[in-house]
Amino acid sequence: MSIGKVRPAVQALAPYRPGKGAKQAEEEHGISDAIKLASNENPYQTPDAVVDAVTKASTGVNRYGDHRASELRAALARWIGVSTEQITVGCGSVGLLQQLGLVYIDPGDEVVFPWLSFEAYPVYAQVMGGVAVKVPLLNHSFDMKAVADLVTDKTKMILLATPNNPTGTAISTAQIETLMKAIPNNVIVVVDEAYKEFSNPSFGDPVTDLLPRYRNLVVTRTFSKAYGLAGLRIGYAITDPEIVNEIDKVLVPFSVNSAAQAGALAALESLDIIGENISRIMAERQRVIDSLTEQGWELPEAHANFVYIPLGDRTDEIHLDLEKQGVVTRPFSGEGIRVTIGSEAENTRFLTSLGSP
Ligand SMILES: Cc1ncc(COP(=O)(O)O)c(C=O)c1O
Known part of the structure; x- marks a missing residue:
């Protein structure tokens, strides 16, 4: 028992x-x-400047960090070319995925994603009592038509990792847009770009190509992979300010800790x-x-x-x-x-x- x-x-x-x-x-x-x-x-x-910034931050860990990570949000916004209100940060991008589940998934809601994909997706769908709808891959890549076909009136969210983990294949922003046009605009579409920096720019950038026209799009990225900060646990999302406000409500207070914020800021100076x-x-x-x-x-x-x-x-x-x-x-x-x-x-x-x- x-x-x-x-x-x-x-x-x-x-x-x-x-x-x-x-x-x-x-x-x-x-x-x-x-x-x-x-x-x-x-x-x-990890670049010396990042290690130095993290070391320096460690001298102040008797205090809580800045829960809102205001300086980092502003730096990310400037770098990406969006407004600060369109940026939020999380305890790794996996933390943001969990927050998205908390915000949008009620018991019985469907979460659609190609499969094989990132192993956290079914976990965060199921832990909320949601239903994971797995769409089989086609030649190890996403079958975007099948994804669109499996969207029902119960679908709350679609999760698309591009490049995909574990297959490494990628989809273009044009393919994502075809999907966005085919589904209701109250379905949240998460484009998980944990590996973006290693992919070919010809796939497009969802922030510039899609975000201005689709308020239901959430792009998640991370400092864990290309930036080498996996141990610090820091990721970020770019989306509509209204979605940012909701995601922020369920961030575990101070989980994006002061060392992580300092490391991420220094990484942006060490590009x-x-x-x-x-x-x-x-x-x-x-x-x-x-x-x-x-x-x-x-x-x-x-x-x-x-x-x-x-x-x-x-x-x-x-x-x-x-x-x-x-x-x-x-x-x-x-x-x-x-x-x-x-x-x-x-x-x-x-x-x-x-x-x-
Ligand atoms: C597709 C994908 N998304 C998100 C993550 C989470 O990365 P992190 O939480 O370290 O930002 C990973 C990590 O392996 C991943 O493969």
Whole structure:
């Protein structure tokens, strides 16, 4: 018997499983020198100016930070070219997704998203008592017509990760607009751009291409991936001021902490170094793709800081084999493995460990 009356929606959830750490793999397999390519982290050292800003902020942690993160909101607004009222920040972009669920999803409401996609989506739909409507992928990419077809009068929200996690495929703002035109304008469409900085600008920018015309659009982005601040937990959203006001009501007070705000502000001042790191990751991604293709692997297009190898029934076996060799990747049982682009040495290690199909 459980303690207290756990809500059935929570009881039904599996515990969150973060990407396995290298240390854990070492202990499990009795090996040393394992590397983690399982959580799409940035392999490069965070710029010194960011580390300095975080260190400086740590001297003031006896005080609460600025709950509204006013300076950061203003800096983001200036940088992106929108008004400050159109920006909000959250405890990682995953925090913003949770806030969106709290604001919009009542029991029985439908949340539509392509699947496979980010593992948090069904969790945040279900925890609110909502119904996760999963739209099968087409060639590892989004079937946008099928997404539109599954919207009903119960649909409250659509979640679109572009580039998608874990498949790495991306959609254009033109494709998103076709969907927006086909659905009622009271359905919230979330475009989750956690990996935007690694993708081709030719896919378009939903903030400039769509936001001026669609008030029901929410674009989420993060400092975790391209900016290398995963451990600080800070993401942001760009949307209509009315939506910002509602999301802000359910932000856990001060969860966007003072060190995270200082780090994010310093990152916006270090865009040259961050840009170089992004370029290095993209060059390494191309090297990994070329090498895998040469070895005979077939991959979907990779527009984020990882590659996805569809392995079907062989997924668990190949994942375990790599792990025993000290290369920790992220398996999606029965589907494929997702491998983060790491440092040059890490990527080479992965490539030699995987071998040919
Ligand atoms: C598609 C997608 N969205 C959002 C996130 C959340 O990132 P964070 O909460 O670190 O900003 C991730 C992280 O893996 C992701 O893959």
